Amino acid sequence: MNKQYQNVAVEQLNFSYTETPFIEDLSFGFKAGEFFNVVGPNGTGKTTLLYLLGGIIKPRSGQILLDEKPLSSFRRQDLAKIMTIIPAESNIAFDFTVYDIVAMGRYPYHSPLESLTKNDREIISEVIERTGLMKYERKIFNRLSSGERQRVLIARALAQKTSILLMDEPTIHLDIHYQLDIYRLAQSLAHDQNLSVFMISHDLNYAAMYSDRIMLMHEGRIEKIGAPNEIFQAELLSKIYGTALSVYPHPKTGQPTIWPE
Amino acid sequence: MKNRKIFWFILLFCWFGIFFLCWKSGTVIITWEQLKNIIFGGSASNQTNVILLQVRLPRLLLAALTGATLSLTGAVFQALLRNPLADPYILGVSGGSALGAVIAIGSGIHLMFIGFQIIPISAICGALFTILFVYNFSRIGNYLPTQTMLLAGISLQAMLSALILFLQSLLDPLQLMQVFTWLMGNIPTPEYRNLLWIFLYVLLGMAVILPQARHLNALTLGELDAQIVGVDVERLKKILFFACSLLTGSIVALTGLIGFVGIIIPHLLRLLVGPDHRCLLPACIIVGSIFMVVADTLARVLLSPTEIPVGVITALIGGPFFLLLLWKNKNKGKR
Numbered sequence: 001m002n003k004q005y006q007n008v009a010v011e012q013l014n015f016s017y018t019e020t021p022f023i024e025d026l027s028f029g030f031k032a033g034e035f036f037n038v039v040g041p042n043g044t045g046k047t048t049l050l051y052l053l054g055g056i057i058k059p060r061s062g063q064i065l066l067d068e069k070p071l072s073s074f075r076r077q078d079l080a081k082i083m084t085i086i087p088a089e090s091n092i093a094f095d096f097t098v099y100d101i102v103a104m105g106r107y108p109y110h111s112p113l114e115s116l117t118k119n120d121r122e123i124i125s126e127v128i129e130r131t132g133l134m135k136y137e138r139k140i141f142n143r144l145s146s147g148e149r150q151r152v153l154i155a156r157a158l159a160q161k162t163s164i165l166l167m168d169e170p171t172i173h174l175d176i177h178y179q180l181d182i183y184r185l186a187q188s189l190a191h192d193q194n195l196s197v198f199m200i201s202h203d204l205n206y207a208a209m210y211s212d213r214i215m216l217m218h219e220g221r222i223e224k225i226g227a228p229n230e231i232f233q234a235e236l237l238s239k240i241y242g243t244a245l246s247v248y249p250h251p252k253t254g255q256p257t258i259w260p261e
Numbered sequence: 262m263k264n265r266k267i268f269w270f271i272l273l274f275c276w277f278g279i280f281f282l283c284w285k286s287g288t289v290i291i292t293w294e295q296l297k298n299i300i301f302g303g304s305a306s307n308q309t310n311v312i313l314l315q316v317r318l319p320r321l322l323l324a325a326l327t328g329a330t331l332s333l334t335g336a337v338f339q340a341l342l343r344n345p346l347a348d349p350y351i352l353g354v355s356g357g358s359a360l361g362a363v364i365a366i367g368s369g370i371h372l373m374f375i376g377f378q379i380i381p382i383s384a385i386c387g388a389l390f391t392i393l394f395v396y397n398f399s400r401i402g403n404y405l406p407t408q409t410m411l412l413a414g415i416s417l418q419a420m421l422s423a424l425i426l427f428l429q430s431l432l433d434p435l436q437l438m439q440v441f442t443w444l445m446g447n448i449p450t451p452e453y454r455n456l457l458w459i460f461l462y463v464l465l466g467m468a469v470i471l472p473q474a475r476h477l478n479a480l481t482l483g484e485l486d487a488q489i490v491g492v493d494v495e496r497l498k499k500i501l502f503f504a505c506s507l508l509t510g511s512i513v514a515l516t517g518l519i520g521f522v523g524i525i526i527p528h529l530l531r532l533l534v535g536p537d538h539r540c541l542l543p544a545c546i547i548v549g550s551i552f553m554v555v556a557d558t559l560a561r562v563l564l565s566p567t568e569i570p571v572g573v574i575t576a577l578i579g580g581p582f583f584l585l586l587l588w589k590n591k592n593k594g595k596r
Contacts, residue, residue: 056488080491087489092482093343094536104479108491112472160490 005066005082006032006163006196008053013062015045015052023048023220026062030213032163035190035197037207039231040217041241046200047088049217050166053198054085066164080108083164084157088172089146098136098144098152102128105159127158130185146173154182165189167199171206179203183210204258208232209250216240232256268534272544276551280325283558284317288565320450321554323515324571326463327448328522328553330512332545334505335523336530337470340477340538341501342410348523349509352395352414354388355520356421358506358513361387363428363440365514381462385510391417392502446519446572448557455515462511467546469504473497474538481536519553519572521579526552528586 008030015023023045030036038046051057053064055071064071066082074082084105092101105127106120116124128134131151136144141152150173157165167186171179187210190197201207207214208228216223216231218240224231231237234247237258244261285291289312299313335348342352349355365383395417399410429440443449451459476497479487484494526549527541534540553571556578560571 054489056485076488076493077491080489085485085489087485090482090486093339093345094481094531096478096481096536100478100537101482104482104486104490107475107479112475156490 004163005069006194007067008164008196008198009065009068010053011063011065013049013052013064014060015048015057016060017048021060021220023052023059026222028215028222028225030196030198032196033190033194035187035199035210035212037199037201037211037214038217039201039204039207039214040223044217045220046217047168050085050168050198050200054083054166055079056085077108080160080162082162083166084160084162086150086153086157086165086167086170088168088170090149090153092141095140095142098133098139098141098155099124099128101141101152102133102155102159105156108160123159123161127155130158131155132181147175147178150174151178154185162195164196165198167197169200169202171201171203179206186210204232204237208256208258209253229256232258265540272547276547279551280321280554283554284313284321286558286562287312287317288562316450319453319456320448320557323451323456323459324448324553324557325550326456326459327512327516327519327550328526328556329546329550330463330466330508331519331522331553332526332549333467333470333542334508336527336538336541336545337477337501337505338523339527340481341498343481343483344411345528346411346524348521349388349505350518350520350523351411351418353391353417353421354395354414354506354509355513355518356418356425357391358384358388358510359444359518360421360425360428361385361390361510362443362514363425366436366440367428367432381459381511381514384514385462385506388510388513389503389506391421392506396498396502442570443517445570446517446575447570448516448553448560451515459511459515462507466504466508466511469500470508471542473501474542477538477542478536517572519575521575521583522549522553525579525582525586528583 010026010028013023013026014021026049038049040046048057052059053071055064055074055076058072066074071079102124103116103120106116106123109120110116128137131154133148133151133155136148136152141149144152150170154170165186170186171182174182183206186197186199189195190212199207199211201211208231211228213225214228214231215225216236223240224236232247234245237247238245238261246259246261247256248259249255250257281296285293285296289308291309291313295309296313299310331349334354338347338349338352338354339345341347361383362380364387365380395410395413398413399406425440425444429437432440476487476492479490479492480494480497487494487497527545530541530544530548534544553575556574557571560569560574563569
């Protein structure tokens, strides 16, 4: 695994699709060993921010640094060994198997004409086991349910063995069992394997339970960054989401939980 | 792994078998003995010599190059646009190169000046302009709606055909005849010199495309996913657009518009060897070339001594075959 380039710093980031600014003056950072969540209403620019962080789109101004080195100075292939994205969903036009797709996570480590090494195969088997996909290995990706596909995309990302992981609402198609699995997996990747994990989360309660820090975004700006109990205040969340919300402590753990009023 | 090797071996074996059979077939009856003599330098009459080496062989080789090129570019376009329906013909790329070629044929001055080579170059430029237009017209930021792209390609193809028809009305009767037979989709008997040029263009195009096979695999999941696993998508697309234009243009300049090969061969081979482009692309080259050799031989011998345009044969085989594929997929509830 890449031990270099683990910490991400964002400085005065601006971006717009049209004339009106869409992401305005964002400055924040997250570091190795941290499970960092982003929450906020729909259309606030969370996914756009994730694409900016992943180098998929270019900022209008400001910069993103990986351990002081500008993101824009990395070659695409090198970047794929440092950071990966788990997209919200993927469709594929042709009949690739689950194994083929997970194996694509090893692409950045080879020149185009090399084939998989023994080490690659070990890594692929390991991540397939970790995401519970052993039964699906030889199945066609297209014919899986959206929840199963999501796990394949997670397995592919893990096969890349990056130090930074960007997740775009990874639990959106999953049942409660796998939702919890994903949050636990993300947390353990950060805490036990020292990865920097950035996740866009729509489930405020899970975000409160598992993440280390939360960034609340609203209309392209940062509203507040802090520990879950600093962010989850009824008045603040009600204002941002535009609906009356209450915060109560979890009956067992005491972490904040959100309820409709 | 072992099965793979046997598969390639059988494929190549069939290739040579069919190639020689097609070389032998034609209006003038040639025996295996005579063919053997020609190949191994034995004695043969002057007439058979001319028929086999000056008439049939260059044409067969051109047919093989054409089939290989059209199926390869078909497979690449399908991956590039993430749509199994894409091929150079449907996207208007063939039409673009045809227009380029017609312009070159029409402006006969160039023809006399630089000789034959201006036609393929003009066709290559036509192909490149078309693909860039269709691509940039359809894209919205990073997103490429395939429906818009196919519709844009189809309307562009219609406009290009109209332009070609318009240009035809400006040509003198001799040029008109030349353009007309060519547009129907025909494998001519090329001079070896021209064949060599086309071969070099095609070889260059293939040398560029084949190493990108693995990147094409990643690209079938979409541009975002390809970037995630480290593919420089913008660069890859530029390379492939250029290479495909080079291939399509140089072939269309000689053969005119031959449809369906670019769709059916990659489709058929995906069923046989799977979607991995590292196997699919070489298989397209081998099977595509032999398919075209057979189609062209049928065009020569079916109504011998009259010839049918090979485009008619490929459409008559390809059309029903394609419908059958759609029918089977429909009944499987897939796609």
